Structure formats: structure tokens, C-alpha cells
Amino acid sequence: MHKRFVNHCTIDLTLIPDGPMLIKSGKEGADPTKPDMEFVETYHAGGRSIYLPGSSLKGAIRAHAERIVRTVGEDKPNSKKLPWANDPLSDKYNYLENKSAPDIYKLSSFTDQIFGNTSIASRLRIEDAYPDKSQPLKIEERNGVAIDRVFGSVAVGPFNYQVCTAGEFKTKIHLKNFTLSQLGLIGLVLRDLDDGWFGLGFAKSRGLGTVQVKLNQATVQYPGCVLSEDKRQIQAIGSQKQWNHTYLLGAGEFLEIHEARTYGFLKENSTEDRQDTPVAATSMDLGFGVQLTWRDGTVTDLFERAVKSWSGLLGVSR
Amino acid sequence: MTVNRPSRPQPPNRSSGGGSSPELPPKPYEFVSFPTERPNLQRPIGHHKYFSDRLHGTLYLTLKVQTPLHVSTGVVVMGSDIGQKIPLIKTMVQGVDQKLSIQGSSLKGCIRSVYEAITNSTLAVITNRYRDKIPPERLPCRHKEQLCPASRVFGALDWQGLLDFNDAKCENISFSTGFMPSLYRPRPDERGAYFIRGKVAGRKFYYNTFKAIDKGQNSGIPVQQAGREYIFTTQLHFKNLTAEELGTLLIVLGQDAKYPMALKVGGGKPIGMGTMTVNIDKIHQPQNLKQRYSAYNLNQSDELTGEKLQQFIKEKIQAAHSRLIQKPQLEELAAILRYPTDREPPSGMY
Numbered sequence: 279m280h281k282r283f284v285n286h287c288t289i290d291l292t293l294i295p296d297g298p299m300l301i302k303s304g305k306e307g308a309d310p311t312k313p314d315m316e317f318v319e320t321y322h323a324g325g326r327s328i329y330l331p332g333s334s335l336k337g338a339i340r341a342h343a344e345r346i347v348r349t350v351g352e353d354k355p356n357s358k359k360l361p362w363a364n365d366p367l368s369d370k371y372n373y374l375e376n377k378s379a380p381d382i383y384k385l386s387s388f389t390d391q392i393f394g395n396t397s398i399a400s401r402l403r404i405e406d407a408y409p410d411k412s413q414p415l416k417i418e419e420r421n422g423v424a425i426d427r428v429f430g431s432v433a434v435g436p437f438n439y440q441v442c443t444a445g446e447f448k449t450k451i452h453l454k455n456f457t458l459s460q461l462g463l464i465g466l467v468l469r470d471l472d473d474g475w476f477g478l479g480f481a482k483s484r485g486l487g488t489v490q491v492k493l494n495q496a497t498v499q500y501p502g503c504v505l506s507e508d509k510r511q512i513q514a515i516g517s518q519k520q521w522n523h524t525y526l527l528g529a530g531e532f533l534e535i536h537e538a539r540t541y542g543f544l545k546e547n548s549t550e551d552r553q554d555t556p557v558a559a560t561s562m563d564l565g566f567g568v569q570l571t572w573r574d575g576t577v578t579d580l581f582e583r584a585v586k587s588w589s590g591l592l593g594v595s596r
Numbered sequence: 597m598t599v600n601r602p603s604r605p606q607p608p609n610r611s612s613g614g615g616s617s618p619e620l621p622p623k624p625y626e627f628v629s630f631p632t633e634r635p636n637l638q639r640p641i642g643h644h645k646y647f648s649d650r651l652h653g654t655l656y657l658t659l660k661v662q663t664p665l666h667v668s669t670g671v672v673v674m675g676s677d678i679g680q681k682i683p684l685i686k687t688m689v690q691g692v693d694q695k696l697s698i699q700g701s702s703l704k705g706c707i708r709s710v711y712e713a714i715t716n717s718t719l720a721v722i723t724n725r726y727r728d729k730i731p732p733e734r735l736p737c738r739h740k741e742q743l744c745p746a747s748r749v750f751g752a753l754d755w756q757g758l759l760d761f762n763d764a765k766c767e768n769i770s771f772s773t774g775f776m777p778s779l780y781r782p783r784p785d786e787r788g789a790y791f792i793r794g795k796v797a798g799r800k801f802y803y804n805t806f807k808a809i810d811k812g813q814n815s816g817i818p819v820q821q822a823g824r825e826y827i828f829t830t831q832l833h834f835k836n837l838t839a840e841e842l843g844t845l846l847i848v849l850g851q852d853a854k855y856p857m858a859l860k861v862g863g864g865k866p867i868g869m870g871t872m873t874v875n876i877d878k879i880h881q882p883q884n885l886k887q888r889y890s891a892y893n894l895n896q897s898d899e900l901t902g903e904k905l906q907q908f909i910k911e912k913i914q915a916a917h918s919r920l921i922q923k924p925q926l927e928e929l930a931a932i933l934r935y936p937t938d939r940e941p942p943s944g945m946y
Binding site: 344485 | 625643644645646648654669670671689691692699700701703704705709712713719720721722723726730750751756757759760761762763781782784790796797798799800802831833865885886889890891892893894
């Protein structure tokens with residue numbers, strides 16, 4: 279089913295260092311005036327600048343998403359139908375061998391369904407976060423030293439490292455063919471990142487890596503749909519399906535019910551993956567496709583609604 | 597013409613090895629012995645999930661400077677760079693808003709050293725030169741499946757700890773200038789007190805004193821410092837801690853009325869600098885993780901303050917005393933780090 283494109287969500291966000299942070303480049307340049315540990319750099323917008331690589335962001339987001347799922351769900355497939363997260367580093371994935379595409383998706387853990395595994399691609403994509411030119415970027419050097427607690431003298435070092443203490447990094451997260459509970463989980467991860475429950479990059483346990491998350495805008499698109507003439511209905515092209523124009527729709531809604539179930543989009547006891555929102559759908563550019571947009575300050579509303587579907591999956595009625 | 601160049605210091609009298617010479621003041625430090633039993637090495641709990649039978653949350657701390665504090669950046673700048681008239685000054689970290697801050701790593705190191713001393717733990721880092729002088733069971737943990745109590749909480753080689761420190765930020769906008777006398781490196785080869793029967797004697801801690809020595813502009817090294825009564829605030833996140841681990845941390849932060857201690861942070865410890873007392877303003881602790889992860893908007897009632905907070909602290913400290921704390925080491929340490937105190941710093945060359 280993933281050869282079709284049913285829905286897509288883009289979350290536009292800004293990461294603001296809340297104290298020092300360092301994503302190490304892992305290489306030490308030949309320039310002796312540079313610190314022992316440098317920030318990753320790339321060419322961007324006509325010059326060299328530091329940035330937060332998408333891979334670093336995705337790793338941190340995935341790790342926390344898995345942590346949440348294991349905390350309130352399970353770490354193995356279970357009979358209670360709770361979401362589960364495997365250990366992707368040591369999972370041999372033999373339960374996915376010689377399976378059909380729907381089965382591979384269905385048998386993969388909840389987090390693998392979002393972030394991918396050796397048999398399915400990731401449905402979440404995150405862009406590198408580049409510094410916003412309009413905000414001054416501040417980079418400084420810090421020194422550290424390890425103290426021997428027996429003699430009180432220097433055991434290792436001194437060593438120095440580069441940190442970024444101010445600036446704004448802009449990035450986007452894209453989710454395609456998502457279910458609302460997947461979107462809800464991403465919302466919870468971003469909330470926790472903003473709350474300081476996990477950090478990014480080097481030396482998380484000693485003061486580096488906490489950021490503030492500013493949610494700028496979110497767009498949810500249904501490329502295979504059009505708005506009805508009176509703009510009160512979202513209609514699927516080539517099918518009888520239609521929905522109210524304010525509905526946030528998960529992937530399961532766009533499929534015939536038996537197909538949705540073969541992928542495990544809809545659980546046996548539920549028939550819908552939708553939430554009503556205060557946002558009205560508009561047409562996408564080029565005449566077809568429908569989109570809902572949450573502007574600055576209202577993106578949390580999107581997550582609140584998606585988290586309702588997520589908590590439904592946990593069996594918590596809200 | 598420079599006016600504040602310190603006079604060239606005379607090195608301490610080396611012939612007085614052992615510190616028993618009557619003309620020298622006593623050393624401003626003492627050793628906390630290692631527990632006699634071997635450390636209990638266990639598998640750490642990990643980060644992969646929040647366990648429902650463990651504690652997670654955030655401590656909101658206020659640190660109050662009792663004797664001037666200087667946590668060095670390692671950089672000496674011209675006084676004019678930070679708005680001072682003196683020619684050269686050793687600096688502290690200043691944030692984007694020019695407020696002083698204490699690096700999270702400094703705070704972590706200071707807290708970890710106390711935690712290690714009062715639990716049956718190994719040393720975290722050692723000087724290679726003295727490796728053969730260290731009791732083999734006190735060598736740093738090497739296998740991440742077998743960690744000592746402190747390494748399980750603070751981390752070890754290839755293993756991230758359960759506590760997340762933040763930089764402590766100063767509430768005052770200004771800073772003061774102090775003048776430290778010249779200090780000397782430790783001399784384990786000259787002074788016998790570092791060793792007992794060929795092995796190291798224990799962990800070295802400097803006494804808290806009620807004031808610090810300030811040499812004055814003509815004979816001290818100028819340092820940028822946080823003066824008395826300056827306030828720093830910080831947050832400390834914890835996850836997957838047991839009650840006794842959190843309790844031990846709270847004792848380290850001086851919350852046990854029976855063992856009133858203050859932290860000793862930064863430079864100038866021998867001359868009385870760096871004493872900080874800790875106040876816990878509140879603890880954010882989600883009562884129910886299932887609730888936290890089934891709603892987007894957070895429940896404000898997860899904060900512990902006032903009477904409830906005191907009760908919580910008491911319970912955890914109780915647990916620590918019954919399960920994790922090494923009483924003899926705590927007694928030894930509390931005698932050194934006791935605060936308030938009426939101990940004087942050494943005035944001359946010690």
C-alpha cells in the first residue's frame with residue numbers, strides 16, 4: 279500500500295540551544311588553533327557554517343520515541359495489542375523473513391513502522407537543521423579537565439571543545455502515510471525535547487545539548503483528495519469516500535477496511551483513524567489535493583488531537 | 597606600570613615532608629578512607645525505558661555562594677575586556693547575557709566525588725603514573741555490565757549516566773574580583789600522607805571554612821569570581837533512580853539535617869574558596885508515566901513543594917541510609933565538608 283501516497287505531514291520547527299551544545303564532527307582538523315573537539319560544519323547558503331545533521335536529530339528522536347513506547351507499551355509483540363518497540367541494534371528481524379509487504383509492516387514494531395528497519399523504509403524524514411541567518415550564532419570554546427580524586431591534581435587534559443550557545447536552527451520533519459497515533463508519538467517526543475527530558479549531541483549528562491523547540495507551522499496534506507464544491511467535504515479521487523472538511527485523517531482512513539486491516543492500520547475493534555479539528559481544509563496548489571494548515575502558535579492543537587488517537591491505542595479513554 | 601603583580605612566591609619547604617613540621621600550619625584537606633569491602637558491581641539499569649518502580653524527574657536547585665567562587669575557564673584576559681581596571685584576570689564562564697555560570701561538568705565532578713566517597717564505589721579517573729599505588733578494586737569500572745554504585749548513576753567509560761546536569765546560571769548580573777595567593781601542585785612524592793602501606797590513603801577533600809583568603813591587589817592573582825551571597829540556579833534531571841540512589845544524592849546536596857554539608861566547587865579550595873550551600877526549591881516528578889505519555893498537555897500537580905517535598909526528601913534519605921550509604925565514610929566526609937563551620941582558612945603557606 280505504501281506505493282500509494284495518502285497523507286503527508288510537514289512540521290516546521292526551530293531548535294534553540296538552551297545553554298551550550300555540541301554535535302561533534304568526529305575529526306580533528308590540522309589547524310592547531312582549533313579546539314580538540316569541533317562542531318560539524320558544512321557548506322550552506324554560500325559559506326561554511328555549523329549545523330545539526332538530520333541523522334543526529336533522527337537518532338535522538340527515535341531513541342526517545344522507543345523509550346516512550348517501551349514505558350507505556352511493551353518491548354515485545356504482545357497479545358494485549360499494545361504498541362511495542364524492539365531493540366533495533368540487536369534485533370535479527372527473522373520474524374520478517376519471507377513475508378509479504380503488508381505482513382512486514384504489520385509485524386514490525388510500532389517504532390520501526392515510523393523509523394524503518396532492515397526490511398521497511400522510514401516514513402519519517404527529517405532535514406538537517408541550519409542556522410537561521412537572522413539570529414546571531416554564538417560559538418565559543420570551553421575547557422575541561424578530569425581531576426584525580428586521590429591527589430586533587432589533573433588526571434586527564436586539559437582538553438577543549440567548541441560549543442554553540444546561541445542561535446536558531448530551522449528544520450522540518452516530514453511524515454508520510456502516517457497514522458494519527460504515530461503523529462501523536464512524534465508530538466510527545468518534541469514536547470519532551472522542549473521540556474529537557476533528553477538532549478542532543480555530546481556530553482548530555484554534564485550540561486550540554488538541551489534545546490527549546492519552537493513549533494512554527496504544520497501542514498497535513500491529502501494528495502489523493504479534492505474539496506467538494508461547497509468546500510464542506512473532503513472527497514477521495516476515484517472512490518466514494520468522503521469526510522468533513524475539518525478532519526485530520528490517518529492512513530487507515532484512505533483504504534478499504536480490509537486493506538487497512540492487512541497492514542494493521544486499524545485495530546479490530548476500531549474502524550476509524552480520524553480526529554475533528556478547528557482547521558478548515560483548503561486546496562493544494564495545482565488544483566488537486568487538500569491540505570490543513572496549523573499556523574504559528576496552534577501547532578500544539580494538531581498534536582493534542584493526534585495524541586488522542588495515540589492514547590486510544592494505549593487503551594486510555596480520554 | 598603594573599601594580600598588582602604578585603611577588604614571586606617561595607616554594608613550600610620541601611624538607612618538611614609528611615606535614616609534621618611544627619612551623620607549618622596544618623593541611624586544609626583530609627582523606628576519606630576507602631570502605632574495607634570490595635565495591636558491589638552490578639549491571640546498570642539503562643536508558644531504554646522509564647521503569648515504573650523507579651524515580652524520574654527534575655530537581656530545581658538554588659546554589660548560594662558562601663565563600664567566593666571561581667570556576668576557571670582556563671583563560672586569562674586583559675582586565676579591560678571584562679570592564680576591569682586591572683591588567684590581567686583569570687575568567688569564569690559568562691553566558692550570552694554576561695551572567696556568570698558554572699559549567700555542568702564542574703558541578704557534576706564535584707557532586708560525583710562526594711557520591712563516590714560515601715558509597716562503596718571505584719574511582720572514576722586516575723593518574724596513570726600512580727596506577728600501581730591504587731587498590732585494584734578501586735580502579736575505574738571497565739566493563740559496562742559490571743559497574744560500581746557511582747558509575748551506575750553518573751556513568752562510566754562507554755556508559756551514560758542517569759543524571760543530567762545543566763549549567764548553573766547566576767541570578768546576579770555583576771561579578772566581583774578576588775586576589776588569590778599562589779597555590780602549589782599536590783606533592784604526593786614528598787608528602788607521606790597520601791599513602792598508607794604503599795597504597796593510596798583515600799579520597800582527598802578540602803575543608804569548608806567560614807571565609808576565604810583574599811591577598812589584596814598587590815600580592816594576589818586576580819580572578820573573576822562570584823562573591824558571597826550570589827545565587828545560582830540549575831536543574832538536575834534524573835531517570836530510573838532507586839530511592840536510595842536519589843537519597844544519597846540528596847545527602848550529597850546537604851539535605852540531611854544530621855550531616856549538614858556544603859559543596860566545594862571550583863578553584864582556591866585550600867584557601868577557603870568555593871563553598872556553596874544548596875536549596876531544593878521543588879522536585880518535578882511525574883506521578884504516573886502512563887498519564888504523562890497519554891496526554892499532550894502536562895499535569896501541573898506533579899510538582900513537589902513545601903511540606904510534601906520535605907517528607908519526600910526525608911523518605912529517600914532514610915532509604916539511602918539503610919541500603920547504600922557507607923556510614924564510616926559519611927562520618928569522615930561530613931567532618932570535612934561540614935557547614936556552617938567556624939574553621940579558619942590557612943593564612944600562610946600551608
